[in-house]
Structure formats: C-alpha cells, structure tokens
Amino acid sequence: MFDNLLGSFWPYTIDGLILGAIYGLVALGYTMVYGVLRLINFAHSEIFMIGTMASAFVVMTLGITQPLTGFALIGGLLLMVLAGGAASAGSAMLLERIAYRPLRKRGASRLAALISAIGASLFLQELFALLIIPHVFNRPQQGRNQMGVARIMDKETLFTLGGAQVRVDQVLIFVAAIGMMVLLDLLVNRTKIGRGIRATSQDPQTAVLMGVDIDKIVRVTFLIGGLMAGVAGALFILQFEVTKFSIGFLLGIKAFTAAVLGGIGNLRGALLGGLFLGLIENYGAAVFGSGWKDVIAFTVLVLVLMFRPTGILGESLQQARA
Amino acid sequence: MRPKIARLGGVLAVGVALTVGLAACGGDSGSGSGGDSSAAAPSTLKIGFMGDLSGENSGIVIPPSNGAQLAVDEYNATNPKVKVEMIKYDSRADATTAVSLAQTAIKTDKIVALVGPAFSGESKQAVPVLEEAKIPNISASATNVDLAKNGWKYWHRVVPNDGVQGPAIADFIAGAAAAKNVFVVDDKSEYGKGIGDAVRGQLKTKGATVTDDALDPAATDYSSTVNKIASAKPDAIFFGGYYAGAGKLLKQLRDKGVTAKFFSGDGSLDKGIIESAGAPQAEGALIGCPCRIPTSAETDEKVKKFAADYKAKFGADPLIYATEGYDAMTAFLKAIGGGATTADAINEAVGKSDFDGISKHIKFDPTGEPSAKSIYMYQVKGGQIGLLGDTTTATLG
Structure with a gap:
C-alpha cells in the first residue's frame, strides 16, 4: 500500500508543491479579504478564472503555433502574467465596488455580503x-x-531529483509563486499601506480614528488579492494549458481550504496551508488511489481543525510577525 | 471556528443548489428548423431530442441532434400525411434537469417519441419517467450495460453497449496492440466506470496485468494518477471517461515522458481531445467507438450521400453519432410513415424495425438492444481523428 508512495516519493512531492504553490497564491485573496472585512469572498474563484482567461487570450492573440524561445518567450510570459494580474486585479476591485461596498455602506449584515458573493460568482x-x-x-x-x-x-527537464524529473516550467511556477508571496509579505509588514491593512484587520474603528482610510485599504486589499489570483491564473495556464468557465470552482474550494488550514486571515498561513494541502492530496492519492484524494485532504482538514481550531498558524493577519 | 465552518458548508450547499437550479432554468431551448407553428394540428406529431446540447460534452450530442433533424427534414420534404416536428431538450447531461425536461416534454409539449437521452447517467433517471408515460425512446449514444436490464418496454438504443465496446477494445489492446501490462483509469462516472470495468475484466481473462486508478473529471491536476502510471510502466493505458478528462490526462502523461499507447472509448471521440491534449501529445491516441463516423475515404454510397447532405445542411462534417442520430429518428419516422400515430403504436412498430440504416442494420432485440454489434477503432493522426477499422480486423501500422 505504501510502497507506491515510497517508490515515487519525489515525483509526488514535486507535483504536490507546484499545485500547492498555486493553491497558496489563490488562498491569499481569501485570507486577506477575510482579515480586513471578515467576509468570505466566494467570488474569488471567478477572479482566478478571469486570470486564466486573460492569459489564454494573450496566448491566442499572439497566435502561437510553436513554443517560443529566448526573449520572445520571456516577453510572452511577462505579457501573460501582466494580463492575468491586471484583469483579475481590475475585476476584483470592480467586484468590491459593485457587490460589496454598497452593502457595507448601508451596514448590511455579513450574511447579505455572503449572498452577494455567491451571486457575483454565478x-x-x-x-x-x-x-x-x-x-x-x-x-x-x-x-x-x-x-x-x-x-x-x-x-524540458531541468534536473532530476531522486528519480523525479523537474521541468523548467515547474521551477518557474514555484519560484514565481513564492516570489510573489515574499513580496506581499514585505508589503504588508514593511510599508505604510501594509500597516494600514494590519491596523484595519485588528480594529477597524480605532484604525479610522487613527486616520486610516478604510475604503482605500479595502480597495488595496481586493487589488492585491486579485493580482495574486491573476498571477496564479497565468501560472495555471502555463502548467495545464486548459481553462473553462467553471475552472475556478474546484480550485477555489481547495484554495479556501488551504486558507482555513493555514489559519484564515494569516498570510503566511495561506502559503503554508496551500503547500500542505497540495502535498497531502498527492500523498493520499499515492497511498489510497487518486479517487480518494479529496477524501484524504478534507479528513486532514477536519483533524487539524479539531486540534488547532484556528488553523496551523493561528487566525489573524496582525499576528503574522515580521 | 467550528460553527463558522459548518455555516460555510451550508453556504456551499446553497451555492451548489443555486447552480443546479440555474442549469434547470436554462435547460429549455427552442425547436430546430422545420418547426411548424400550427403544432396543435393533428397532422403534425412532435418528437423530442434530449441531450447535452450546450454543456461540456455537447460535442458528442450536437452531431446526433443534427442527424435526427436531417432525417425529419428529409421526411417532411416527401409531403407525408402526418408531418413531424422535432423539439430539442438541452439537459446539459444533468439527470435532474433531464427528468424535469422529460416531464415538460410529456405534459406540455405532448411528444409521441423521443431520441435520447444522450448519456447513460441521465437515461437512468429520465427513462423511467418516459416509461411511465409510455413514450417510446431511442438513445443514439447511451452505452451503459445496465440500462437494458431494467425491463423497460419503451426504451431502445442504436449503439452496442459498453459490455460489447469494453471487451472489444480490450481484445484490441491485448491483440493488435500486444500489450501485457495495462493501466486502466476511469473518471468514476456512470459511463466511465462501466466501460473501465468491462475493459479490466476482459484484459484479465486475456492474461494481461491490470493496474487501476480513478480521477475527477472536473479537476485539472492529474499528477498523482500520472505518477502512478509512470511507476507502473505499462505498455498501454486505457481511460474510461469523456474527452475533456482524456485530453488533460493525455497531455500530462506525455509531458511526464510516459509514451505507452493511449486508448479510450467513445466518450473521448471528439476533436476536443486533441485541443485539450495538444496535437503533438495527442498523436497516435487510439479511440474505440460503437459509432460509425463517415470518413473522407468512404466507399459505401449510402454513407457518402448522408455525409454530403449533412455537410450541405449544417456546414460541418458529420461527427460522432451523427449517423446513429439519423437512424434513431428514421426508426420513428418509418413507424409514423407506416400509419402509427399514437405513442403505443409507434413503440410497437419500432420494436419490429428491420431496415438498413446509415450506421448499421437497424433491428432491436426484445430488451431494446441493437442486433448489430460492431465496434470501430479510430486513431489520431496529424491532428485529425481517422478510422482505423473494425476492432476485430484492424491492425496498428
């Protein structure tokens, strides 16, 4: 039963980490919005979908028939990431403006915002x-x-690790995803706007009294969350080369799970939760068969929450120390 | 945190319910061309067509729908005493939608016969509704074995079932492809698991080593399945499921450097498999099918004429199940042409069908299964799906 996992431990690990990195990037959007607004933005999975669509559109418009090389490749990749990031960030801000802000201004309950999120998603x-x-x-x-x-x-295969071939696109995806998260972590912990985000998530009323512009913070939060989802979308297209209108549904659930697993509201938790979930899924599939993948992943989620109800790293954004 | 999670679970459930509800609302689509507005007149009978006409797997349902429409138009053009109008029902392959559409078709539209439901899953749920209302139905593409075991009197199909298709493909894998070590993956669907199990069973009786796994067709990352296949080092891989999943699996397999021959069943017989996998990755993939698709090198005059008429009318080549959709509708039209105007009379006449269709000789045994049972093998070459031949005689070049 376990010989399959032990026999190809590295291939399972590498694929798990790549997928986990994408989960983590998308999870950031859930976790940041939750941290600031205490709202689960269910339409975030569609923000990710829009990112994949924008990247796919770039590839289609470039009229690529052969894989690119050299500077053309670098330019193409940058264009994909930029288009994905811009489209997702733009739609996330639009979503906030249309679906959430009017409700927030009128003091609607959080459940109303949740319904609005589901509606926006559909x-x-x-x-x-x-x-x-x-x-x-x-x-x-x-x-x-x-x-x-x-x-x-x-x-192309870049190098082999314990019998597993590591491809150049996989390295690129992993490095890009981790790089984005490090940048975000610096932004939140080292800049003025980051301080605003942390202050708002700790205590919105006091933050306002201290001169924090809440509307601006919320806008920036959606912008960053959308940007991360858009980059994740571009990387997803690079890795899997397929998309469709409902591509975000399953991935969104997984990313949300990753956010809860790591501790919702916690940025580093999102990354950790993503990687953890990606690995657990693949190890579970290796031992019990791929049909059991989701069962294993969610059983682990329940177990983790039983012993650590606030997730692996604890709940809130403000507790993530520099 | 725990109550919060519980609440979220509830929200998700609501979300799912809403999606299903929306799908149900969007399910109805207008009637095709050739519709007669004075439908209430007794000189016109209504025949439905039900299947996934706009959903993910519509690529294998639109051709039979066009084929059926072509049959109706040709029939009406002969100026018969009783004309026929075809009404399309878009079930999006969702069983709940199929059931409610079947009720609409029976109660509101008062159809006398139905071509469909297209897939096995929806058939299982919707056929009992048709059976109760005594509406004869012929599916052009539902291939699950168990459908024939329900004792349904009004149900028929014009394609051999997975119990025929699966073993025929398995014989080809063990015979013509000479594979000893085969990895069988299915997508856990009614259809995918059915045909996967049929292939597994037959391969074992042929003495091949069979390893298996399952995947989720809605997911995109199949790396765990691919890693399993890579470590099993099979000579051949069989996937039971539809083309969207097959394309993704095939691409990820080839990208991992797995070069074993890739086989699949009729659910994957669509150009979508080439688009999803990418032409270089899809090259050489073998797809079995109980269907008879007209090819460019056609010699049969009847099939040639059908392909030309179809292309003239729909501006596209007849693809998977187009000939079967035509034949299913023709069985009804022959019954109506022979003077049957009530659902019961049509069912009786259809049961006695005995004519040369485009896809095969059309004749049903008492359970509703077709008597002719040929399975064909197709192969992807240069970005196109070409006919290799009957599985019992075809060879790999």
Whole structure:
C-alpha cells in the first residue's frame, strides 16, 4: 500500500508543491479579504478564472503555433502574467465596488455580503459561458466546453531529483509563486499601506480614528488579492494549458481550504496551508488511489481543525510577525 | 471556528443548489428548423431530442441532434400525411434537469417519441419517467450495460453497449496492440466506470496485468494518477471517461515522458481531445467507438450521400453519432410513415424495425438492444481523428 508512495516519493512531492504553490497564491485573496472585512469572498474563484482567461487570450492573440524561445518567450510570459494580474486585479476591485461596498455602506449584515458573493460568482461564470467565451474567444456554442491553450514554452527537464524529473516550467511556477508571496509579505509588514491593512484587520474603528482610510485599504486589499489570483491564473495556464468557465470552482474550494488550514486571515498561513494541502492530496492519492484524494485532504482538514481550531498558524493577519 | 465552518458548508450547499437550479432554468431551448407553428394540428406529431446540447460534452450530442433533424427534414420534404416536428431538450447531461425536461416534454409539449437521452447517467433517471408515460425512446449514444436490464418496454438504443465496446477494445489492446501490462483509469462516472470495468475484466481473462486508478473529471491536476502510471510502466493505458478528462490526462502523461499507447472509448471521440491534449501529445491516441463516423475515404454510397447532405445542411462534417442520430429518428419516422400515430403504436412498430440504416442494420432485440454489434477503432493522426477499422480486423501500422 505504501510502497507506491515510497517508490515515487519525489515525483509526488514535486507535483504536490507546484499545485500547492498555486493553491497558496489563490488562498491569499481569501485570507486577506477575510482579515480586513471578515467576509468570505466566494467570488474569488471567478477572479482566478478571469486570470486564466486573460492569459489564454494573450496566448491566442499572439497566435502561437510553436513554443517560443529566448526573449520572445520571456516577453510572452511577462505579457501573460501582466494580463492575468491586471484583469483579475481590475475585476476584483470592480467586484468590491459593485457587490460589496454598497452593502457595507448601508451596514448590511455579513450574511447579505455572503449572498452577494455567491451571486457575483454565478454571474461571472455565466457571463463567461454565455457571452465572453463564445464572442471574445470566438467559440460559438462552446461556451461551456474546456478550452485548450497553445503551448508557449517547451517543457524540458531541468534536473532530476531522486528519480523525479523537474521541468523548467515547474521551477518557474514555484519560484514565481513564492516570489510573489515574499513580496506581499514585505508589503504588508514593511510599508505604510501594509500597516494600514494590519491596523484595519485588528480594529477597524480605532484604525479610522487613527486616520486610516478604510475604503482605500479595502480597495488595496481586493487589488492585491486579485493580482495574486491573476498571477496564479497565468501560472495555471502555463502548467495545464486548459481553462473553462467553471475552472475556478474546484480550485477555489481547495484554495479556501488551504486558507482555513493555514489559519484564515494569516498570510503566511495561506502559503503554508496551500503547500500542505497540495502535498497531502498527492500523498493520499499515492497511498489510497487518486479517487480518494479529496477524501484524504478534507479528513486532514477536519483533524487539524479539531486540534488547532484556528488553523496551523493561528487566525489573524496582525499576528503574522515580521 | 467550528460553527463558522459548518455555516460555510451550508453556504456551499446553497451555492451548489443555486447552480443546479440555474442549469434547470436554462435547460429549455427552442425547436430546430422545420418547426411548424400550427403544432396543435393533428397532422403534425412532435418528437423530442434530449441531450447535452450546450454543456461540456455537447460535442458528442450536437452531431446526433443534427442527424435526427436531417432525417425529419428529409421526411417532411416527401409531403407525408402526418408531418413531424422535432423539439430539442438541452439537459446539459444533468439527470435532474433531464427528468424535469422529460416531464415538460410529456405534459406540455405532448411528444409521441423521443431520441435520447444522450448519456447513460441521465437515461437512468429520465427513462423511467418516459416509461411511465409510455413514450417510446431511442438513445443514439447511451452505452451503459445496465440500462437494458431494467425491463423497460419503451426504451431502445442504436449503439452496442459498453459490455460489447469494453471487451472489444480490450481484445484490441491485448491483440493488435500486444500489450501485457495495462493501466486502466476511469473518471468514476456512470459511463466511465462501466466501460473501465468491462475493459479490466476482459484484459484479465486475456492474461494481461491490470493496474487501476480513478480521477475527477472536473479537476485539472492529474499528477498523482500520472505518477502512478509512470511507476507502473505499462505498455498501454486505457481511460474510461469523456474527452475533456482524456485530453488533460493525455497531455500530462506525455509531458511526464510516459509514451505507452493511449486508448479510450467513445466518450473521448471528439476533436476536443486533441485541443485539450495538444496535437503533438495527442498523436497516435487510439479511440474505440460503437459509432460509425463517415470518413473522407468512404466507399459505401449510402454513407457518402448522408455525409454530403449533412455537410450541405449544417456546414460541418458529420461527427460522432451523427449517423446513429439519423437512424434513431428514421426508426420513428418509418413507424409514423407506416400509419402509427399514437405513442403505443409507434413503440410497437419500432420494436419490429428491420431496415438498413446509415450506421448499421437497424433491428432491436426484445430488451431494446441493437442486433448489430460492431465496434470501430479510430486513431489520431496529424491532428485529425481517422478510422482505423473494425476492432476485430484492424491492425496498428
């Protein structure tokens, strides 16, 4: 039973870490918004989907038929990441403006905001399935089908680790994801706007009295969360080369789980939770078969929460020390 | 934290329920061309077509729907005494939607017969509704074995089941492809698990070593399955499931450097598998199917004429199950042309069908299964799916 896991321990580990890094990037959006607004932004999975769509659109518009090399490749990758990040960050801010701020200004309950989030999530999915994919991507009548995306870079093996081939795209994804998170951590812990975010998540009333512009902080929070999800979307396209209107659903649930696992509201927890979940899923699948992957992952979630109800690193943003 | 989690679980459930509800609302679609607005007149009978017409797997349902429409249009063009109108029901392959659409079709639209439901999962739920209302139905693509074991009197299909398809593909894997060590993956669906198990069983009787795993078709990362396959070092891989999952699996396998021959069943027979996997990765993939797709090198005059008419009308080549959709509808039209106008009379006439269709000779045994049981093998070459031949005679070049 365990010989499968022991026999190919490194391949499972590497794939788990890559997937975990993407989970972690998306989880940041859930965790930051929760930290500041105490709201689960269920439409965040669609923000991720928009990121994958924007990257796919770049690849389509570039008209790539052969994988790129050299500077063309670097330019193409940058364009994908920029488009994904910009589209997601933009839609996240728009989402906040339309779906959450009016409710917040009128003092609606958090449940109302939650319903608004679910509504926005369904709206965005159907918008892509019914309008954007058929028209912008020129796939009439195929709005709900999976879209293949052309290969932008050759997936060459860079080195082998304990019998596992590590590909250049996998290294790129992992490094990019961790890099983004380190930058975010610095931003939150070292800058003025970061101090504002931490203050708001600790005590919004007092933060206002101290001169923190809450609206601005909320906007920035959505912007950063969206940006991370958009970059995750671009990396996802690089790795899997497929997307569809509902691509965010399952990944969103996993990323949300990662955020809770690490301690919701906690930035480093999101990364840790993502990597942990990615590894557990793959190890569980190795031992019990891939059909049991989600069962194992969620059993572990329940066990962790039983013994550490606030997640691995504890709940809030403000407790993440520099 | 715990009560919060519980609440979130509830919210998720609500979200899922809402999605399902929306799908149900969006399920109905207008009737196709050739519809007669004075539908209430007794000179026109309504026949439904049900399947996933806009969802993820619509690529294998739109061709039979077009085929059925072509049959209806050709029939109406002969100016028969009783004309036929085809009404499309878009179930998006969702069983709950299929059931409510079947009720609408029976109670509101008063159909006398139905081509469909297209898939096995939805058939299992929706056919009992049709059976109770005594509406004859012929599926052009539902291949689950157990469907024929329900004692349904009004149900038929024009494709051999997975119990025929699975072993035929397995024979080909062990025979023509000479594989001794085979890895079988399924997507846990009604169809995927059914055909996967049929292949597993037959391969074992042929003395091959079988290793297995399952994956979630909605997920994207199949690395754990791919790693399992890589460490098992099989000669051949069989995937039981639909093309969206097959394409993703195939791509990730080839990217991992797994070069074993890749086989799948009729659910994967769609150009979408090439798009999802990428043309270089999909090259050489072998796909079995009980369906007969007209190819460019066609010699059968009847099939050639069908392909030309289809292309003239829909501006596309007839793809998977187009001929079967045509044949299923033709069985109803022959019954109506023969004077049957009530659902019961049509069912009786369909049961006695005995004619040369486009896909095969159409004749049903008492359980509703077709008598002809050929399975064909197709292969991806140069970004196109081409016919290799009947599984019992085809060879790998």
